[in-house]
Amino acid sequence: MRVLLAALSLSAAVTGGWATFAPRSFYGDFPGAGHHWVSLLPAYNTHLISDVGAFYLAFALLFAWAAAKPARELIVPVATAFALFSAIHLGWHATHLDGFPTSDAVAQTISLAAVLIGSLAAAVLAR
Numbered sequence: 001m002r003v004l005l006a007a008l009s010l011s012a013a014v015t016g017g018w019a020t021f022a023p024r025s026f027y028g029d030f031p032g033a034g035h036h037w038v039s040l041l042p043a044y045n046t047h048l049i050s051d052v053g054a055f056y057l058a059f060a061l062l063f064a065w066a067a068a069k070p071a072r073e074l075i076v077p078v079a080t081a082f083a084l085f086s087a088i089h090l091g092w093h094a095t096h097l098d099g100f101p102t103s104d105a106v107a108q109t110i111s112l113a114a115v116l117i118g119s120l121a122a123a124v125l126a127r
Contacts, residue, residue, distance in 0.1 A: 002067045004122050005075065008082070009063035011115060016056025023049040037108050040099050059085075066122075075126035083119035090116055 019026040023046050030038045038049075062078045090112040097105040 001070055001075070001122065001125055004118060004125075005063050005067035005070070008079075008115070008118050008122065009060045009067060011118075012056045012063060012082075013060035016053045016058075016060055019049050019053025020057055021053070023053065026053070031108075031111075035104055035107075037100070037104060040104075041096065070126075072126045076123050079119045079123035079126065083116060083123060086112065086116035086119050 015030075018030065024044070026049055027038050027044045028036065030036070059078070059082055062074075063082075066075045066078055090109070093112055094109055097109075100108070
């Protein structure tokens with residue numbers, strides 16, 4: 001459980017830190033390694049990207065806290081809330097893949113589904 005929660009925290013921290021502290025780079029370069037998933041979507045907005053980054057950082061903190069002090073009363077609501085976000089996030093991205101190379105469309109969908117599955121697994125295992 002601690003490893004799963006730490007992985008969810010790290011995933012959210014990387015995304016959140018990048019979007020919060022380097023929003024233009026996040027827009028142009030996410031997820032890195034020559035891929036550009038965010039810039040294939042609607043226009044750049046510093047405020048929106050920074051807010052999303054802050055959201056991810058807040059969940060990174062909650063997942064790190066849950067990993068350090070695992071308690072059902074914390075894990076279930078945090079993981080369930082992030083699973084709800086992740087399901088909506090995945091649904092939106094899965095229906096907006098125009099212009100994505102096939103390999104990026106598949107990779108993005110798998111990565112978003114993995115976060116959803118990880119969140120759901122944490123909520124279920126904690127029960």
